[in-house]
Amino acid sequence: AQTVTQSQPEMSVQEAETVTLSCTYDTSESDYYLFWYKQPPSRQMILVIRQEAYKQQNATENRFSVNFQKAAKSFSLKISDSQLGDAAMYFCAYFASGGSEKLVFGKGTKLTVNP
Amino acid sequence: DTAVSQTPKYLVTQMGNDKSIKCEQNLGHDTMYWYKQDSKKFLKIMFSYNNKELIINETVPNRFSPKSPDKAHLNLHINSLELGDSAVYFCASSPRQVQGNTIYFGEGSWLTVV
Numbered sequence: 191a192q193t194v195t196q197s198q199p200e201m202s203v204q205e206a207e208t209v210t211l212s213c214t215y216d217t218s219e220s221d222y223y224l225f226w227y228k229q230p231p232s233r234q235m236i237l238v239i240r241q242e243a244y245k246q247q248n249a250t251e252n253r254f255s256v257n258f259q260k261a262a263k264s265f266s267l268k269i270s271d272s273q274l275g276d277a278a279m280y281f282c283a284y285f286a287s288g289g290s291e292k293l294v295f296g297k298g299t300k301l302t303v304n305p
Numbered sequence: 306d307t308a309v310s311q312t313p314k315y316l317v318t319q320m321g322n323d324k325s326i327k328c329e330q331n332l333g334h335d336t337m338y339w340y341k342q343d344s345k346k347f348l349k350i351m352f353s354y355n356n357k358e359l360i361i362n363e364t365v366p367n368r369f370s371p372k373s374p375d376k377a378h379l380n381l382h383i384n385s386l387e388l389g390d391s392a393v394y395f396c397a398s399s400p401r402q403v404q405g406n407t408i409y410f411g412e413g414s415w416l417t418v419v
């Protein structure tokens with residue numbers, strides 16, 4: 191079964207600094223997708239960034255970028271120039287195309303941004 | 306325009322009651338899901354439907370019964386509510402093939418059983 195592990199229950203960063211959230215996953219599939227979702231206190235699930243496993247290039251979305259290491263099954267999220275609004279729970283998620291068609295989530299990392 | 310909408314957003318009810326949560330998506334997606342987020346914020350899939358057909362049932366107690374009248378709607382009915390059912394329930398949808406696409410979530414329905 192696929193599993194997603196986020197080893198950092200909590201992280202903190204100073205405003206305007208950079209922080210990296212870790213995620214590893216376990217799978218025997220070759221074709222899959224990885225996601226980072228942000229969940230603020232409102233509990234809304236907001237997509238931050240998506241990575242297709244077949245793409246070697248790391249995905250970027252403005253201040254958010256990933257370091258995707260397929261061989262190591264690692265998918266970390268880097269947030270640059272952190273803002274107070276970035277404070278939230280961040281969930282790493284895995285989806286196998288052709289598999290059971292469900293998102294498998296990690297347990298989340300709570301990010302605090304200090305002014 | 307809300308892409309995936311759930312009602313009610315908040316629900317407080319007593320043990321033993323029966324309640325329903327409704328979900329509608331206007332994205333034209335073929336697949337809809339129910340996820341449960343427990344008090345520790347762990348998100349886990351409960352059900353998945355594709356074009357009104359059940360494709361995933363993750364060993365959820367049969368007190369939970371999803372119903373999909375059409376591919377734009379997936380409702381969740383819960384019988385004989387228990388304290389442990391208290392959670393945030395998320396509805397979500399995605400196109401049939403996720404390649405290049407994403408699962409979109411509703412805003413969640415906060416269920417509290419007292």
